[in-house]
Amino acid sequence: MIANPIQNYISPEDYLAGEEISLIKHEYIDGQIYAMAGASDAHVTISLNFASLLRNHVRGTGCRVYMADMKAQIDTANIYYYPDLIVTCDARDRGLTNHKKYPCLIVEVLSPKTEAFDRGDKFSDYQQLETLQEYVLISQKRQRLECFRRNTEGFWVLQTYNQSSEIYLSSIDFRTSIEALYEDVTFGDNEEN
Numbered sequence: 001m002i003a004n005p006i007q008n009y010i011s012p013e014d015y016l017a018g019e020e021i022s023l024i025k026h027e028y029i030d031g032q033i034y035a036m037a038g039a040s041d042a043h044v045t046i047s048l049n050f051a052s053l054l055r056n057h058v059r060g061t062g063c064r065v066y067m068a069d070m071k072a073q074i075d076t077a078n079i080y081y082y083p084d085l086i087v088t089c090d091a092r093d094r095g096l097t098n099h100k101k102y103p104c105l106i107v108e109v110l111s112p113k114t115e116a117f118d119r120g121d122k123f124s125d126y127q128q129l130e131t132l133q134e135y136v137l138i139s140q141k142r143q144r145l146e147c148f149r150r151n152t153e154g155f156w157v158l159q160t161y162n163q164s165s166e167i168y169l170s171s172i173d174f175r176t177s178i179e180a181l182y183e184d185v186t187f188g189d190n191e192e193n
Contacts, residue, residue: 008032012078016098025069028080036082039068042140042185043109047084049181050107050138054087057174063089063104071099072106076128084109087172090131102131104171109138123148127156133171142187143178 009031010018018033019026026033039047047067054065065087071080073096080099083106090102106126108118118137126135135148135156143163148156149170161167165178 012080015080019071020098025082027082028078030078037113039109039111040140042187043084043111045183045185046109046138046140046181047107049183051085053176053180054085054172054174058087058089058172061089061172062091063087063172064093066100072103072126072129073099073101074125074128075101077125079125081122081125083107088131089172101129103129104131104133105136105169106132106134107136107138109140111140134169136169138181140185143182145178145181 010028010033011031012028015026015028015033025036027036028034051065051067058065065085068082068084070082070086072083072086073080085105085107086100086103087105088100088103090104093100093102106129108114108122110118123135126132133150137146137148139145145161145165145167147159147161147167147169149159151157159168161178163178166175167178167181168175
């Protein structure tokens with residue numbers, strides 16, 4: 001017997017109401033919810049380092065940086081994800097208190113269990129966000145950052161940064177060393193349970 005997916009469908013409104021009181025975070029994909037796991041020390045350290053650098057850079061510009069607890073809504077796909085970092089400079093996002101719809105930059109720190117999804121279906125979903133200019137993937141195994149940048153023709157172009165690189169994000173005109181991103185990260189201890 002096959003389960004009827006319509007019976008298990010959860011509306012976006014019910015999902016958002018449930019997330020307000022839930023003790024754990026869930027991502028929402030077209031009527032289905034998926035619990036999110038915790039993160040490793042390296043994952044959290046990289047995210048915090050990057051968020052701190054970005055926050056200092058955008059201070060006073062009207063742009064906002066959000067960490068792990070802010071949802072990105074993709075209307076066209078009926079999806080809510082929790083990226084590791086979101087940057088939005090769009091005034092329309094200021095009135096949205098529990099999710100953002102118009103980010104210019106999304107960052108995911110790669111984990112062994114989510115890397116394929118972050119590179120594949122999730123990236124494909126994020127590409128539907130018309131305001132998104134850059135999608136960044138950060139390794140926690142070694143100093144490596146991949147920035148997918150939307151060019152003027154609408155194609156996504158990959159720029160890779162490695163050890164000793166200066167990172168540049170055109171969406172917010174931001175520069176930093178890759179070493180600053182990996183400050184206090186110990187490689188080899190980054191496996192998640």
